[in-house]
Amino acid sequence: MNRILEDVIHKNAATVERITSENTAGYVVADNTANAVAETSFDNTGAQAIVKHLHGVLVSSCQSVIRDLDPTNKLCFLRVATRKFEYLVAPEDYFTITVVQ
Amino acid sequence: MNRILEDVIHKNAATVERITSENTAGYVVADNTANAVAETSFDNTGAQAIVKHLHGVLVSSCQSVIRDLDPTNKLCFLRVATRKFEYLVAPEDYFTITVVQ
Numbered sequence: 001m002n003r004i005l006e007d008v009i010h011k012n013a014a015t016v017e018r019i020t021s022e023n024t025a026g027y028v029v030a031d032n033t034a035n036a037v038a039e040t041s042f043d044n045t046g047a048q049a050i051v052k053h054l055h056g057v058l059v060s061s062c063q064s065v066i067r068d069l070d071p072t073n074k075l076c077f078l079r080v081a082t083r084k085f086e087y088l089v090a091p092e093d094y095f096t097i098t099v100v101q
Numbered sequence: 102m103n104r105i106l107e108d109v110i111h112k113n114a115a116t117v118e119r120i121t122s123e124n125t126a127g128y129v130v131a132d133n134t135a136n137a138v139a140e141t142s143f144d145n146t147g148a149q150a151i152v153k154h155l156h157g158v159l160v161s162s163c164q165s166v167i168r169d170l171d172p173t174n175k176l177c178f179l180r181v182a183t184r185k186f187e188y189l190v191a192p193e194d195y196f197t198i199t200v201v202q
Contacts, residue, residue, distance in 0.1 A: 049169070049170055050170065053166045053169050053170055054166060054170070057162060057166055058162060058163055058166045061158060061159060061162045062159055062181060065154045065155060065158055065159045066181070066183050068150070068154050069150055069151065069154055069155070070185065072185075073183045073184055073185045073186070074183060074184045075181065075182075075183055076182045076183055076184055077181075077182035078179075078180070078181055078182070079179070079180035079181075079182070080163060080167070080176065080178075080179055080180075081176075081177045081178035081179070081180070082167050082174045082175060082176055082177055083174055083175045083177055084171065084173075084174045085174070
């Protein structure tokens with residue numbers, strides 16, 4: 001896990017605590033360069049699945065779709081409502097955060 | 102354009118009118134079986150691009166990601182926030198609606 005990500009996670013620990021205490025199924029923070037789980041409230045298998053599928057497949061295909069439609073545009077946030085959960089995905093430069101609620 | 106879709110569009114014309122009159126850049130309704138534009142407020146090129154990229158690539162990859170994470174789950178609604186617009190995508194059985202705002 002890289003240094004920047006460690007700092008960010010440490011700085012926002014209190015906020016994460018507050019948000020996850022209400023109505024949240026869990027969260028995953030993943031490192032973009034290594035495509036690895038950095039911090040999560042899920043078990044390893046569940047977190048790995050989210051990183052692989054949501055971050056690996058969905059976010060990158062979404063970014064290229066947005067760029068195809070308008071090359072000057074950029075993906076900011078992705079909200080996927082499903083029958084059971086809602087996935088909130090925030091792709092940043094160094095890390096990607098997914099919250100499941 | 103199939104019969105069901107024509108009926109749906111006709112029935113909801115008033116609602117569409119009301120919603121699009123405020124803060125909306127445009128909308129596209131696409132037929133899922135033919136993957137063709139059924140009704141839109143964009144020009145043909147823009148609408149075709151949205152159908153091809155958003156409906157063709159993004160919605161189907163999103164559906165398979167959701168199914169991969171949990172086989173009993175189903176995609177209901179997709180919200181893609183970009184720097185310029187927000188794409189709201191509602192995939193239904195016979196048609197897919199995208200609103201750009």
